[in-house]
Amino acid sequence: MVERVFPRTPRRPARQPARQRPRLRLLLASGAASAALVAGTVIPLNPLLPAPQQAQAADGKKVLTVAVSQSVDSLSPFLAQKLVSTSIHRLTYEYLTNYDPKDAHTVPGFATAWESSADKLTWTFTIRKDSKWSDGVQATAEDAAWTFNKMMTDENAATANGSFTSNFKKVTAPDPETLVVELNKPQATMTALDVPIVPKHIWEKVGDFSKFNNDKQFPIVGNGPFIITDFKVDQYIKLKPNKDFWRGAPKFDELVLKYYKDGDAAVAALQKGEVSFTSGLTPAQAAALKSADNIKVNDAPGRRFYALATNPGARSKDGKKFGNGHAALLDPAVRKALFQAVDRKTVIDKVFQGHAVEGKGYIPPRFSAYFWEPSADQTIAYDPAEAARTLDTAGYEKNAAGKRVGKDGKPLDFRILCHATDPNDKAIGKYLQEWWGQLGIGLKVDCLDNVSDPWLAGDYDLAFDGWSVNPDPDYVLSIHTCGALPATPKDSGATDNFICDKRYDDLYAQQSAEYDPAKRAELVKQMESRLYDTGYMNVMAYPNAVEAYRTDQIKSITTMPEAAGNLWGQDGYWSWWSAVPADDGGGSGSSSSTGVVIGIGAAVVVVAALGLFVAMRRRSTAEDRE
Amino acid sequence: MRDAVDGPVKTGPSGSAPTTSGTRTAYPLYVAGKLGGAAVSLLAVLVTSFFLFRIIPGDPVKAMTHGVPTSAEQLATLRKQFGLDLPLWQQFTDYCGRALTGDLGTSYQFHAPVGELIAEKLPATLLLTGTAVLIYSALGLWLGTRSAWRNGSLSDRVNTGVALTLWSVPSFWLGLLLIIVFSVGIGPVPGMFPTGGMESGDSSGFGYVLDVAHHMVLPVATLVAVGYAQTLLVMRSSLLDEMGGDYLTTARAKGLRDDLVRRRHAVPNALLPTVTMVFINLGHVAAGSILVETVFSWPGLGGLFYQALSVPDLPLVQGLFVVFAGAMILMNLLADLLYPLLDPRVGR
Numbered sequence: 001m002v003e004r005v006f007p008r009t010p011r012r013p014a015r016q017p018a019r020q021r022p023r024l025r026l027l028l029a030s031g032a033a034s035a036a037l038v039a040g041t042v043i044p045l046n047p048l049l050p051a052p053q054q055a056q057a058a059d060g061k062k063v064l065t066v067a068v069s070q071s072v073d074s075l076s077p078f079l080a081q082k083l084v085s086t087s088i089h090r091l092t093y094e095y096l097t098n099y100d101p102k103d104a105h106t107v108p109g110f111a112t113a114w115e116s117s118a119d120k121l122t123w124t125f126t127i128r129k130d131s132k133w134s135d136g137v138q139a140t141a142e143d144a145a146w147t148f149n150k151m152m153t154d155e156n157a158a159t160a161n162g163s164f165t166s167n168f169k170k171v172t173a174p175d176p177e178t179l180v181v182e183l184n185k186p187q188a189t190m191t192a193l194d195v196p197i198v199p200k201h202i203w204e205k206v207g208d209f210s211k212f213n214n215d216k217q218f219p220i221v222g223n224g225p226f227i228i229t230d231f232k233v234d235q236y237i238k239l240k241p242n243k244d245f246w247r248g249a250p251k252f253d254e255l256v257l258k259y260y261k262d263g264d265a266a267v268a269a270l271q272k273g274e275v276s277f278t279s280g281l282t283p284a285q286a287a288a289l290k291s292a293d294n295i296k297v298n299d300a301p302g303r304r305f306y307a308l309a310t311n312p313g314a315r316s317k318d319g320k321k322f323g324n325g326h327a328a329l330l331d332p333a334v335r336k337a338l339f340q341a342v343d344r345k346t347v348i349d350k351v352f353q354g355h356a357v358e359g360k361g362y363i364p365p366r367f368s369a370y371f372w373e374p375s376a377d378q379t380i381a382y383d384p385a386e387a388a389r390t391l392d393t394a395g396y397e398k399n400a401a402g403k404r405v406g407k408d409g410k411p412l413d414f415r416i417l418c419h420a421t422d423p424n425d426k427a428i429g430k431y432l433q434e435w436w437g438q439l440g441i442g443l444k445v446d447c448l449d450n451v452s453d454p455w456l457a458g459d460y461d462l463a464f465d466g467w468s469v470n471p472d473p474d475y476v477l478s479i480h481t482c483g484a485l486p487a488t489p490k491d492s493g494a495t496d497n498f499i500c501d502k503r504y505d506d507l508y509a510q511q512s513a514e515y516d517p518a519k520r521a522e523l524v525k526q527m528e529s530r531l532y533d534t535g536y537m538n539v540m541a542y543p544n545a546v547e548a549y550r551t552d553q554i555k556s557i558t559t560m561p562e563a564a565g566n567l568w569g570q571d572g573y574w575s576w577w578s579a580v581p582a583d584d585g586g587g588s589g590s591s592s593s594t595g596v597v598i599g600i601g602a603a604v605v606v607v608a609a610l611g612l613f614v615a616m617r618r619r620s621t622a623e624d625r626e
Numbered sequence: 627m628r629d630a631v632d633g634p635v636k637t638g639p640s641g642s643a644p645t646t647s648g649t650r651t652a653y654p655l656y657v658a659g660k661l662g663g664a665a666v667s668l669l670a671v672l673v674t675s676f677f678l679f680r681i682i683p684g685d686p687v688k689a690m691t692h693g694v695p696t697s698a699e700q701l702a703t704l705r706k707q708f709g710l711d712l713p714l715w716q717q718f719t720d721y722c723g724r725a726l727t728g729d730l731g732t733s734y735q736f737h738a739p740v741g742e743l744i745a746e747k748l749p750a751t752l753l754l755t756g757t758a759v760l761i762y763s764a765l766g767l768w769l770g771t772r773s774a775w776r777n778g779s780l781s782d783r784v785n786t787g788v789a790l791t792l793w794s795v796p797s798f799w800l801g802l803l804l805i806i807v808f809s810v811g812i813g814p815v816p817g818m819f820p821t822g823g824m825e826s827g828d829s830s831g832f833g834y835v836l837d838v839a840h841h842m843v844l845p846v847a848t849l850v851a852v853g854y855a856q857t858l859l860v861m862r863s864s865l866l867d868e869m870g871g872d873y874l875t876t877a878r879a880k881g882l883r884d885d886l887v888r889r890r891h892a893v894p895n896a897l898l899p900t901v902t903m904v905f906i907n908l909g910h911v912a913a914g915s916i917l918v919e920t921v922f923s924w925p926g927l928g929g930l931f932y933q934a935l936s937v938p939d940l941p942l943v944q945g946l947f948v949v950f951a952g953a954m955i956l957m958n959l960l961a962d963l964l965y966p967l968l969d970p971r972v973g974r
Contacts, residue, residue, distance in 0.1 A: 071933060074737050081690070155703045162700045210707055213737055233746055234925040236827050260822050261920045261929060264802050269821035272810045449936075450684045487698070492688050 062581035064252040064554065066568070067266040067278040068259060071234055076214040077196035078150075078157045083569055084257070086194075088237060091255075091573050092222035093196035096125055096144065096179075101560045101574040103368055104471035105517070106191040110144065110223075111179070116515055120186035121169075125179040130246045133199045135221045140176035146200040148181070156210035161195045186513035188520055192472035194571075199223075225250050225577040234259050251580050267548075270295065276554055279547040279568035283353035286546050294552040299355055300559060300566035301366045302545045306359065306424070308342070308416075309465035309497040310335050312536045314458025315485065322489040323458020323498075326414055328406045332535050333394035338462075339380045339538040340387035341435045347540050351427045355546050359539030362528045363473055366542075366561055369517070370473050372525040374532050387439055404440035413442035417455060417463035420447040425464045428540070456492050465497065465537065471571050473524055474512070480531060481505050497536065504530045545569075555582040653966060664959045671951040675944045676721050682938050686710070686734050689937050708734055708940075721944070730948065731941030735933070740945035743930065748949070750824055751914035751926035754842060758849035759911055763904045765850065766857020770900070773858065774865035775888055786858065793855035801848045801921035808844060819844050822923035845922040849915060853907075860903050865896040898969055902961060909957035913950045 070084040077089050094110035111125040127141040148171040150157045151164075158165070165171075170182040181190070202221050206212045214220060219240070220228040225247065226239035237257040241250040258275060260266035266278040267285050271292060281289070281297070289295050311325030328334050344358045357365065361372035374380075396404045396412065403411040416432065418425035429445035436443050446460075454460050467476050478484055482500035486493035504527055511523035531537060545566035549557070558578035559565035567575040687704045705711045709720060724731060730740035769789070773782040792800075811817030820826070820841050829837045868874070869892060877887045914928035927946060934942035965972040 071736075073735050076737075079737050155699075156707070158700060158703065159707075162703075166699070211732065211737060230827070232827070232925070233743075234923075234929065235823055235825065238827065256827070258823065259923050259925070261923045262798075262802075262822075265805055265822045265921055265923060268802075268805045268810045272817050272821055274821050450689075452688055453684060456685075456688065491698070492685070492701070493698070 061253045063254045065256045065275040067275040089196045091226040092224040099471045099571040102562045123181045141173035141179040145173035277549040281546040298547045306541045307465045307539045314498045326461040335535045337387040337390040355544040356541040364542040372528040414461040417460045418447040555580045660962045675947040730945035733942040755911040762850040762854035766854040770858040770861025774862040789855035798917040868896045905961035909954035912953035
């Protein structure tokens, strides 16, 4: 480099005025670039280049491509906790039971029948004879027994699903078609054990379950409707149909979960036809796709509830109180007044833009068996005037500045914990400030990336709360029992927001031991009613699951619930197992073959132009050196 | 033959003309000093990374099990698995012991060795950001030189104007725009490029190379568009500083062509600040670009870092921090080692 500053002299005068040279160079370069562009666009595809989608279309191979965004935490059923991973396991392993797509009642899975003993402590499952592992080995009760026993004896294998077996005393397989589970105490969730059963002959070779991710050898042996054939972290997961699946093979030739880390990019991919399906749409995306050709927007009832939670005074099992929740919120009248001032209709219309249903009971209506709504005289309806009266009656008068004053003589000012990543929290926070402000109550909206720290420490007054509900409601019910409180203030329990109510707990214990579905549902509804009356929580909405798919790629597909339901994250494999390819479409991406040609052409242009540029510079330098 | 041009270059701080042998003896010492400094920095990074991320609020076990039915025993097991039940000093000594053997620990959320996770994604990031940095540095250098040389001309104003405008554009927005126009296609523009990802997943050999190049076009274009202004402006201003130099007048007076005066005399002297910046940018290559990687679903380290931070997945954030900082230290070291070769005044 240093020698550059020692120009060699004398040199020959330039043949042309220096200023004109760059222009000429530019002209040459652009000429060459356009030539390359033309060449790139018209040259037929390089035979070496597979151009996958086009090849598939030519083969008539129908590919169902689903856009996903969540990273797989593990492909081991013993470790996987994220929705994307458990959804893949639903597709690739059988569980003892499954949920009916119509109304989510329990239907046979790996087990064809089940019964409990008179003392409710022994469950006997009959295992199906017509299920084979994808390597040809017969799947038996021994596989199921081994899976459960592994989780019960190896703590490293209990990471993901250990809570299902914590009440198990003994699991045996007396013969290949019989699985016997003995319990310590009755457990109503025995037909909702969402545990993938793995092949013993493969998994017994695994050493450390905490480090085995089941993602090195493909295809992965399973017995579900699909078999995992390939996986590249944050790029794709490929599955092929299990032709021997006992319920019948899926109709598409391949299922690909393809990664789109950005929702708008996934929508673009759907519009282009690179993917067949995308989920988690925002209202704006749904509105944009509604008018698009060959795209169906599926605005399905969701499985989540979206609620306001108040801090009932954080406490631990040892009776110690902690946190700094506002004392006024311990008064039922204050909570009632707050909820009376919430205009749910506005929340649905303005914030969710219609993509949600007004909240009533704790469990969303899609789980019809457990859905409960308050009676007319029980309902805390929207009525701002009544809310003001409630506060007046309870003795919270307004001061000269128009602010309600608490029993301690200080104005009522609350804080609400909001998830910084959730735009709905922020928008509703603004409305609440307005509505409660009119009542004379101040509100500070604390939007945080990490709400769990103040939440678990009890350092909040109110919070935006929400849970995804399973077909079996046991878990979402359990998080409001006294048993879920932390052992000491230093521990963390499973509790949602420190609710502890004896009557609720009694009902919870009853439903846990009730094996009759109808009677249990009745108990669950009573729990919901009690939870509503305690007034610590108020469900504002059930957000919809907004998804979209290409009708020129998917002809028909089963939603769950069947009448009007969602496709991604079902409690079963129904959507992708049932999907029928459209006759005309060649699966996702077939329309992009021209794009591939042109795109490669453009890529060639870039490279060619760069090469040309470098070459020209070199040549001119050489010329100068002459 | 030496002309007046080398005057400002060769005059050392002491004012004495250096001899070649002097540079030779000084350089190894200079290199040793820089190497030692880099080693100390790396050690400091290793130690800092352990404590830095423990300041982040949040309990990894609670965050990971949030919303998942988990018993108290399971929580305890996880704490034990992660080594979080040990006192901090013991966690630190364990970490140091492992780090010295090259083991960065096991990720909490992915249950896999951190080294393996990083190695899996590092090539994608290096490919994308590395290509972009090289292209935008070259582009910035070239356009910056032209702009400065024709300071105040229309092309200068257009060049700097366009570069500054693109620089102020948010990269994710530009990326989305490019996807809508060139991936999906709009009006007469056909959809030419994939909407995201790094490969189609079905190709091998030369086809694979082409496939990846095809996927790279839009993300690289985005990074180049928002990035080249930096190099352009630095190059432009440092060349402007040089343009008043007497040695250039001398060079012209000798009858050298304008083109040569620029290329052989002015540019090399103006290059130093730009080279520093190019190396700083190269140091950032490992960290990738979270926004562009997200918009184009590029499977790189930027996204991994975000995922690791949100738990916080302590071994993974620590490992990534060490890698990012290590890349920076390495690039700085390379820049330091290059300076004396670019400018003999340095390192003496």
